[in-house]
Amino acid sequence: MPSEPTAAQRLAAFARHALAGVLLVAGPALAACIALLLWGLPPPPWRGALLAAVLLATALLAAWHLRRLRRPFDMLTNLLEALREGDYTLRGVSRGALAPLIYDVNTLAARLQAERLRFEEASHLLNKTLSALDNAVFVFDAHARLRLVNRAGQALLGADAAQLFGSDAATLGLDALLALPSGEVVRHAFAARSGRFEVRHAPLRLEGQGGHLLVLNDLGGVLRSEERQAWQRLLRVLGHEVNNSLAPIQSLAGTLEGLLAREPLPPDWRADCRAGLALIENRAVALARFLTGYSALTRLPPPQRRALEVAQHLHAVAALETRVPVRVADGPPLRIQADADQLQQALINLLRNAAEAAQPGAGAVDLRWHVTGAMLAIEIDDDGPGPPPSDNLFVPFFTTKPGGSGIGLVLARQIAEAHGGSLTLEARPDGPGARARLLLPLDRAALA
Numbered sequence: 001m002p003s004e005p006t007a008a009q010r011l012a013a014f015a016r017h018a019l020a021g022v023l024l025v026a027g028p029a030l031a032a033c034i035a036l037l038l039w040g041l042p043p044p045p046w047r048g049a050l051l052a053a054v055l056l057a058t059a060l061l062a063a064w065h066l067r068r069l070r071r072p073f074d075m076l077t078n079l080l081e082a083l084r085e086g087d088y089t090l091r092g093v094s095r096g097a098l099a100p101l102i103y104d105v106n107t108l109a110a111r112l113q114a115e116r117l118r119f120e121e122a123s124h125l126l127n128k129t130l131s132a133l134d135n136a137v138f139v140f141d142a143h144a145r146l147r148l149v150n151r152a153g154q155a156l157l158g159a160d161a162a163q164l165f166g167s168d169a170a171t172l173g174l175d176a177l178l179a180l181p182s183g184e185v186v187r188h189a190f191a192a193r194s195g196r197f198e199v200r201h202a203p204l205r206l207e208g209q210g211g212h213l214l215v216l217n218d219l220g221g222v223l224r225s226e227e228r229q230a231w232q233r234l235l236r237v238l239g240h241e242v243n244n245s246l247a248p249i250q251s252l253a254g255t256l257e258g259l260l261a262r263e264p265l266p267p268d269w270r271a272d273c274r275a276g277l278a279l280i281e282n283r284a285v286a287l288a289r290f291l292t293g294y295s296a297l298t299r300l301p302p303p304q305r306r307a308l309e310v311a312q313h314l315h316a317v318a319a320l321e322t323r324v325p326v327r328v329a330d331g332p333p334l335r336i337q338a339d340a341d342q343l344q345q346a347l348i349n350l351l352r353n354a355a356e357a358a359q360p361g362a363g364a365v366d367l368r369w370h371v372t373g374a375m376l377a378i379e380i381d382d383d384g385p386g387p388p389p390s391d392n393l394f395v396p397f398f399t400t401k402p403g404g405s406g407i408g409l410v411l412a413r414q415i416a417e418a419h420g421g422s423l424t425l426e427a428r429p430d431g432p433g434a435r436a437r438l439l440l441p442l443d444r445a446a447l448a
Helices: 008-023 028-039 044-086 099-134 150-158 217-259 267-299 309-316 340-357 408-418
Strands: 138-142 145-150 182-190 194-206 211-218 306-309 326-329 335-339 367-371 373-384 422-427 434-441
Touching: 044 099, 099 335, 138 150, 138 182, 138 326, 145 150, 150 211, 194 217, 217 267, 306 309, 309 326, 309 422, 335 340, 335 434, 340 367, 340 373, 340 408, 340 434, 367 434
Parallel strands: 326 367
Antiparallel strands: 138 145, 138 211, 182 194, 194 211, 306 335, 367 373, 373 434, 422 434
16 A cells, blocks of 8 residues: 655645646747747748737636646635634545645544544533433532533522523632532532532643532432331331231230120130230230330440450350351451440341251351451351342341341341441352351451
8 A cells, every 4th residue: 555645745746736837838938939949030920920829828828827726725725714613524626736635634624523523422421411410510610610510500509501600609609618628518508409418529621721520419318218218118017017916906805895795605705815815915015025126226325345355255155056056167366346245236136047047957057257358257157048038138127037026137237337337148159048247347456
């Protein structure tokens, strides 16, 4: 494939083209001079005619050559003017001595047109993305004037973009938020609404100058949605548990009332009354136990932290479970800062769940601990059927076990989170059963 000519080669080609045209224009005069040298001057009547013919031919060739030279320059001028005006659709015809240069300008126009198309598509995508965000997004230039705002930002300020563009941050009431550290959560009142907002901002470059990006996340809406969902789940479980107790109590009360209304009373009425009252008492005790568990969840005190030897504490808790063997795999010697009583309660609940899920008569529970990152991981495995496929495992009073309270897992997670950790329950990756994983912050300064 031949290589593209260089700029010097193109200039030389144009010079040759122009020189050929000049020689062509001078052709009639040169031919007349040669004819005079060969044959001498013509008679007087023909001298004027010869001079006029030479001048006319020279003028016509000069005009033709001038148009031939100006046409590509006019084309280039039009192409460059279109580029300057932002019109990248105009193309020139690549002919003549300047054909490579016109081809280059056409290529440049095509590239600029493609770049504009990509920019417009990216701008359209950005606008669509910003419009879909629930977060309010503001972009300010180097003079703190608003240059970009999405739909959520307009709704927050109670005005449309045309009214907001060009206003400075102080006028919009956003200068105080720009002065806060990024990630700060504040309560702020805007024109449209007030609430708690997470403030995030960062510097950026806008048209070659400094600028600033401000993003406001309305935490109130998120918290209200999560709170509503939590209440809905809790009320479903509460209603289910209360109905389980009230329905048989109501039924038994109606049965006993009908029994006592008979005349004469049946011979075994006393035994039936005692049995019915015993069932009512059992359901009332179960309901009282349920409400006591609910109170325990709401009255969990803050943890009283002190130094705790992990190995010693876990071996002591494992010894409390006697229904199935608890195999403790010794881990690294570690010390953490934790509330011993609360942590023991959480581990007892987890071990009890694992023991109840283990295979009857032949099951076992495995307890181990290790370090993961800056956290202590305590894992409790059983060989039962695995966790139930439900999203309500950590909803208060939800249980899949007959006679279960639905409190143990919730209380254990509350204790873990109060210590800055977490609790998960998932299927074992290495076999049947479930794995409870308790993560607690590790006191690295107290490594044994």
